[in-house]
Amino acid sequence: MSNLETILAKANDSQPAALKRLFELLRIESVSTDSAYAVECVNAADWLVAQLNDIGFTASRRDTDGHPMVVAHSGGDGRHMLFYGHYDVQPVDPLDLWDRPPFDPVIEDTPKGKVIRARGASDDKGQLMTFVEACRAWKDVTGELPGNISILFEGEEESSSPSLVPFLTEHADELKADFALVCDTGLWDSDTPAITTMLRGLVAEDFTIHAANRDLHSGKYGGPAINPIRVLTKILGGLHDDQGRVTLPDFYEGVPRISNSLKAKWDALNFDTEGFLGDVGLTTPAGEDGYTAMEQIWCRPTCDINGINGGYTGEGFKTVLPADAHAKVSFRLVGTQDPDAISEAFRKYIRDNLPPDCEVTFRAKDGAAATNLPTEAPEFALAHKALSDEWPNEAMFIGMGGSIPIVGHFQEILGMDSVLIGFGQENDQIHSPNEKYDVRSFEKGTRSWIRVLHALQS
Amino acid sequence: MSNLETILAKANDSQPAALKRLFELLRIESVSTDSAYAVECVNAADWLVAQLNDIGFTASRRDTDGHPMVVAHSGGDGRHMLFYGHYDVQPVDPLDLWDRPPFDPVIEDTPKGKVIRARGASDDKGQLMTFVEACRAWKDVTGELPGNISILFEGEEESSSPSLVPFLTEHADELKADFALVCDTGLWDSDTPAITTMLRGLVAEDFTIHAANRDLHSGKYGGPAINPIRVLTKILGGLHDDQGRVTLPDFYEGVPRISNSLKAKWDALNFDTEGFLGDVGLTTPAGEDGYTAMEQIWCRPTCDINGINGGYTGEGFKTVLPADAHAKVSFRLVGTQDPDAISEAFRKYIRDNLPPDCEVTFRAKDGAAATNLPTEAPEFALAHKALSDEWPNEAMFIGMGGSIPIVGHFQEILGMDSVLIGFGQENDQIHSPNEKYDVRSFEKGTRSWIRVLHALQS
Numbered sequence: 001m002s003n004l005e006t007i008l009a010k011a012n013d014s015q016p017a018a019l020k021r022l023f024e025l026l027r028i029e030s031v032s033t034d035s036a037y038a039v040e041c042v043n044a045a046d047w048l049v050a051q052l053n054d055i056g057f058t059a060s061r062r063d064t065d066g067h068p069m070v071v072a073h074s075g076g077d078g079r080h081m082l083f084y085g086h087y088d089v090q091p092v093d094p095l096d097l098w099d100r101p102p103f104d105p106v107i108e109d110t111p112k113g114k115v116i117r118a119r120g121a122s123d124d125k126g127q128l129m130t131f132v133e134a135c136r137a138w139k140d141v142t143g144e145l146p147g148n149i150s151i152l153f154e155g156e157e158e159s160s161s162p163s164l165v166p167f168l169t170e171h172a173d174e175l176k177a178d179f180a181l182v183c184d185t186g187l188w189d190s191d192t193p194a195i196t197t198m199l200r201g202l203v204a205e206d207f208t209i210h211a212a213n214r215d216l217h218s219g220k221y222g223g224p225a226i227n228p229i230r231v232l233t234k235i236l237g238g239l240h241d242d243q244g245r246v247t248l249p250d251f252y253e254g255v256p257r258i259s260n261s262l263k264a265k266w267d268a269l270n271f272d273t274e275g276f277l278g279d280v281g282l283t284t285p286a287g288e289d290g291y292t293a294m295e296q297i298w299c300r301p302t303c304d305i306n307g308i309n310g311g312y313t314g315e316g317f318k319t320v321l322p323a324d325a326h327a328k329v330s331f332r333l334v335g336t337q338d339p340d341a342i343s344e345a346f347r348k349y350i351r352d353n354l355p356p357d358c359e360v361t362f363r364a365k366d367g368a369a370a371t372n373l374p375t376e377a378p379e380f381a382l383a384h385k386a387l388s389d390e391w392p393n394e395a396m397f398i399g400m401g402g403s404i405p406i407v408g409h410f411q412e413i414l415g416m417d418s419v420l421i422g423f424g425q426e427n428d429q430i431h432s433p434n435e436k437y438d439v440r441s442f443e444k445g446t447r448s449w450i451r452v453l454h455a456l457q458s
Numbered sequence: 459m460s461n462l463e464t465i466l467a468k469a470n471d472s473q474p475a476a477l478k479r480l481f482e483l484l485r486i487e488s489v490s491t492d493s494a495y496a497v498e499c500v501n502a503a504d505w506l507v508a509q510l511n512d513i514g515f516t517a518s519r520r521d522t523d524g525h526p527m528v529v530a531h532s533g534g535d536g537r538h539m540l541f542y543g544h545y546d547v548q549p550v551d552p553l554d555l556w557d558r559p560p561f562d563p564v565i566e567d568t569p570k571g572k573v574i575r576a577r578g579a580s581d582d583k584g585q586l587m588t589f590v591e592a593c594r595a596w597k598d599v600t601g602e603l604p605g606n607i608s609i610l611f612e613g614e615e616e617s618s619s620p621s622l623v624p625f626l627t628e629h630a631d632e633l634k635a636d637f638a639l640v641c642d643t644g645l646w647d648s649d650t651p652a653i654t655t656m657l658r659g660l661v662a663e664d665f666t667i668h669a670a671n672r673d674l675h676s677g678k679y680g681g682p683a684i685n686p687i688r689v690l691t692k693i694l695g696g697l698h699d700d701q702g703r704v705t706l707p708d709f710y711e712g713v714p715r716i717s718n719s720l721k722a723k724w725d726a727l728n729f730d731t732e733g734f735l736g737d738v739g740l741t742t743p744a745g746e747d748g749y750t751a752m753e754q755i756w757c758r759p760t761c762d763i764n765g766i767n768g769g770y771t772g773e774g775f776k777t778v779l780p781a782d783a784h785a786k787v788s789f790r791l792v793g794t795q796d797p798d799a800i801s802e803a804f805r806k807y808i809r810d811n812l813p814p815d816c817e818v819t820f821r822a823k824d825g826a827a828a829t830n831l832p833t834e835a836p837e838f839a840l841a842h843k844a845l846s847d848e849w850p851n852e853a854m855f856i857g858m859g860g861s862i863p864i865v866g867h868f869q870e871i872l873g874m875d876s877v878l879i880g881f882g883q884e885n886d887q888i889h890s891p892n893e894k895y896d897v898r899s900f901e902k903g904t905r906s907w908i909r910v911l912h913a914l915q916s
Contacts, residue, residue: 200677204775213739218762219658219860222790223754224735226744229763230698237695240688277682281671284814287681296681304676305687306778307769312786317662317824319788319860320764328770330777332680356742366775402677402777 003142004454011137011446018133018446019107019116019439021051025087025125026105026118032067032088032159041067041155044087048132048153055136056145062171064163067155071174074135074145079379079456082150082177082416084406085128085184086157089120090431097433107439112190115436123430126437127183127422128153130445137450146453150177157184161405168413176414179379181452182406185422187441188269188396193387193448195380196420198298198399199407201333201370203342204306206363207350208326209235218319226357228325229310235353236327239303243289246303246331248345254336255301266294269396298399302332332401339367371407373417379456383419386451390444421452461600462912469595469904476591476904477565477574477897479509483545483583484563484576490525490546490617499525499613502545506590506611513594514603520629522621525613529632532593532603537837537914540608540635540874542864543586543642544615547578548889555891565897570648573894581888584895585641585880586611588903595908604911608635615642619863626871634872637837639910640864643880645899646727646854651845651906653838654878656756656857657865659791659828661800662764664821665808666784667693674779684815686783687768693811694785697761701747704761704789706803712794713759724752727854756857760790790859797825829865831875837914841877844909848902879910 011018030044031037045061045068052059052072059072067088092102100106105118116126131151138146152175156163168175188194211228212221241247258266271294277283287296296302310325312318331342343365350360374380375397387395407418423445429435469476488502489495503519503526510517510530517530525546550560558564563576574584589609596604610633614621626633646652669686670679699705716724729752735741745754754760768783770776789800801823808818832838833855845853865876881903887893 200680202677202777204777206775211740216738217860218760218764218788219660219790219858220755221738222760222762222788222859223745223749223758224731224743224751225738225740226742227762229766230694233691233694233763233766234698235695236688236691237693240692273682280674280679280683282669282683282815284684285682286684286813286815291681293682297678300681302676302680304680304685304777304779305691305769306676306776306780307771308687308691308783309767309771311763311765313765313767313784317664317786317788318764319660319662319762321762322764325766326771328775330676330680330775332677355744357740357744400677401680402675 004451007137007141007450007454008447010141011133011450012443014133014137014140015443018129019442021133022116022126022129022442023105025129026116026120027103029103030088030120030155031091032156033091038067041088045070045153045155048087051132052151055132055139057151059151062167064167066163069155069163069167070151070153071171072151074147074149076145076148078147080148080150080177081179081181081456082152082175083131083181083183084152084154085131086124086154087128088155088158089123089125090158092119092433094433099434102435108436114439116439116442117434117436119435121435121437122424122428123435124157124184126442127424127445130423130442131181131183131449133446134449134453137446138453147457150175164406165409165413168409172414177416179416180410180418182404182418182420183422184404185400185420186424186426187422188398190425190438190440191391192393193391193395193421194398195383195387195395196400197373197375197380197397198334199371199403200301200401201337201339201368202366202403203331203333203339203346204366205329205343205346206365208324208361209354210324210359210361211357212321212323215323216321218321221321225321226355227321228358229322231355231358232308232310232325232327235350236305236308236329238353244287246301248342248349250345251301251342253341254338256299256335258295258299269294297401299334301334301337303329305329334370335372337370339369343367368403368405368408371403371411373420377417379419382455382458383421383452386455387421387448390448390451421448423448462909465595465599465908465912466905468599469591469908470901472591472595472598473901476587477900479591480574480584480587480900481563483587484574484578485561487561488546488578488613489549490614491549496525499546503528503611503613506545509590510609513590513597515609517609520625522625524621527613527621527625528609528611529629530609532605532607534603534606536605538606538608538635539914540610540633540638541589542610542612542638542640543589544582544612545586546613546616547581547583548616550577550891552891557892560893566894572897574897574900575892575894577893579893579895580882580886581893582615582642584900585882585903588881588900589639589641589907591904592907592911595904596911605915608633622864623867623871626867630872635874637874638868638876640862640876640878641880642862643858643878644882644884645880646856648883648896648898649849650851651849651853651879652856653841653845653853654858655831655833655838655855656792657829657861658759658859659795659797659826660824660861661789661791661797661804662824663787663801663804664823666782666819667812668782668817668819669815670779670781673781676777676779679779683779684813685779686816687780689813689816690766690768690783690785693808694763694766694787696811702745704759706800706807708803709759709800711799712796714757714793716753716757727752755859757792759792759795762788764788791828793828793830795828797827801825826861826863826866829861829869831878835875837877840913840916841879841910844913845879845906848906848909879906881906
């Protein structure tokens with residue numbers, strides 16, 4: 001039996017103990033958004049420090065202005081890898097929609113197999129423990145940790161990570177590695193592992209159109225007085241053409257063409273558009289003409305109105321012409337689309353379309369370019385092969401409609417790319433009541449990391 | 459000295475006592491929207507009953523499910539006239555913006571003359587008392603009330619008049635007259651009296667566009683998932699063309715052309731567009747191309763969005779694709795535009811423009827046709843002449859952008875038209891802190907009614 005096979009076998013044998021350890025972590029109520037749980041976040045960090053020290057890392061809790069970080073180093077040689085996960089979890093409300101106490105984990109039998117039911121089972125405690133358990137099995141068999149590994153666990157991922165950038169900046173020398181391993185994503189499907197390599201960027205704009213100096217009565221002023229809601233709807237209504245394309249000049253600058261070979265590969269994935277939309281009560285892809293739903297999510301930019309309000313919106317009716325109207329608009333970016341240029345084009349479009357007597361104020365915007373990870377780098381090929389060896393189907397490089405901020409921070413602050421591997425499922429109900437993680441995800445996830453770490457030693 | 463001149467002189471002599479009486483009424487805190495003031499509404503009704511009985515009317519308080527009505531009859535002969543006013547007032551909040559207690563009336567000297575400062579001074583206690591004082595002076599001089607007069611004072615005008623229609627319906631025989639006199643409108647300017655003869659109608663629509671069965675994340679679903687705010691803004695943005703005209707088919711059916719002679723007459727009024735708009739921080743009439751601001755208000759229909767909301771509208775940003783989006787849209791109608799046809803065209807327009815996966819629900823609408831009072835009827839000419847005799851300038855027949863529901867109720871339930879005469883000024887601050895009524899409005903208003911009543915005896 002090769003070394004790898006021995007370690008994999010060890011991981012299998014250790015499953016009962018591994019689940020017991022995971023349950024200990026799941027019982028810690030480390031909700032990061034609610035300061036009432038601050039001590040629980042410290043407890044989770046301390047528990048992780050103890051685990052990591054126990055298997056040979058040099059680990060410590062690093063306090064911040066918010067919840068603490070956990071940092072650990074294996075002290076080994078070779079390619080330096082920084083593993084990232086987060087120990088904090090989403091709040092549990094509405095509690096009455098949970099079928100059992102969210103911090104009392106249990107293994108449940110379901111028609112689709114055994115699941116671990118608890119808040120954080122999937123996001124992200126179960127996921128990060130696949131890596132810790134892989135290291136433990138490795139250490140148990142070989143007496144050493146797998147190479148030159150550092151670990152960063154944060155406790156504020158579910159509450160906008162206020163301490164993250166300062167911490168990365170302050171400890172850049174300590175944390176900078178050759179590349180990062182991030183375990184906070186999902187499988188393609190239950191038999192197909194995935195490495196997420198395309199993440200859309202974001203421009204978020206928040207603005208108000210102002211007209212009269214006070215709310216007016218539409219009987220008295222309706223007609224001659226400009227109505228800012230009408231101005232707003234006209235402007236927003238003009239952001240897309242009849243083909244669903246964004247009308248801002250040069251908006252599509254930097255959007256890559258999808259090559260025929262890539263398109264063929266993606267088509268072969270047989271993305272279940274009907275199921276994806278049907279799950280939320282929809283039937284018809286509403287994005288740009290000429291693109292599949294999957295293409296629309298992975299590699300086409302969007303413009304969406306995320307919030308709008310103005311005038312009287314309560315019960316009944318009030319014939320008011322309001323003084324102002326407000327909207328929040330966001331753009332999802334792909335390829336090399338420039339967030340600043342798009343923000344500028346958007347603001348110019350609004351200003352150019354304002355009628356007399358109207359003004360616009362913009363609040364601070366938020367922007368990030370899309371992330372395109374370098375799949376041609378050797379780490380990606382090695383991880384791809386390792387995952388494909390573990391799972392029934394070959395691993396996929398996939399895209400994701402949203403962004404994962406840590407990837408951008410690692411690029412910008414530490415100058416390193418990330419390999420995003422995770423074992424979550426669409427139906428894990430993260431952020432919702434009755435969160436779960438498949439036992440199979442936990443088992444094969446641990447085995448996957450053993451294979452990936454083994455491959456990366458080469 | 460003619461009889462008329464004697465009565466007018468009597469009214470002048472009675473001014474100090476008349477103001478004292480008005481102050482008694484103004485001290486009664488008859489706020490109708492707040493049930494804490496219900497007893498004050500009864501007190502105001504009782505006070506009016508006593509006044510009217512004192513000058514020879516047969517008056518009584520008529521209790522309803524809400525605040526009481528006051529009904530009085532003079533019992534005289536000739537043309538039967540029903541005078542309408544309301545004794546209830548708007549709430550006084552925000553109280554800290556008042557310069558003095560709102561229910562402690564006082565005469566103040568201002569650069570533009572003496573004013574009566576109190577809640578209800580203009581809307582509508584000061585106005586209705588001009589009519590009562592006219593009757594009192596008449597009675598004092600002649601020993602009789604001026605002809606065949608009935609009076610209806612309501613106490614729910616500022617709280618949607620829930621008891622009005624049932625009361626009119628139940629007492630139609632008692633209240634039906636040849637026509638109504640309503641004192642709840644204003645002068646054209648401080649030297650020019652006005653009879654309001656054109657009131658715009660209203661269609662109010664309140665609807666929601668539904669898409670997915672729950673709120674979605676715009677990273678995960680942005681692109682293929684339809685966004686109901688985007689659908690809503692596109693639909694609402696298409697309601698007007700570039701000339702500011704409403705795009706619904708047949709919308710302008712029944713909108714009368716403004717004759718050249720009427721236009722010339724209106725132009726001669728020198729409506730102060732700059733002042734009208736400047737007062738609320740605007741400079742440019744925003745309505746239909748080719749019409750003056752006054753024409754836009756008096757005799758052109760409008761479509762306005764009075765409220766809109768959807769998605770996340772709080773602090774910061776949430777990249778949500780909401781499940782639904784909501785708007786309130788109203789149309790002001792003129793001429794013989796049909797509220798039902800317009801509601802139907804609007805709903806059809808929305809349904810026709812809904813993309814797949816979207817549905818719309820409409821809440822009960824509210825609708826009323828425009829009112830065009832018959833200025834060719836003799837009562838209008840008589841009142842016009844009487845007002846012109848009292849004031850420096852000739853009286854004007856004018857329009858009003860809003861509606862006065864009582865006029866429609868009198869037409870529909872009692873089959874009679876209304877002559878709308880009032881002495882309010884633009885700057886009376888009705889519904890706002892520091893409401894006032896010009897002492898001159900009160901004095902000349904009383905004299906105006908004496909002249910009108912005298913003319914109507916013919």
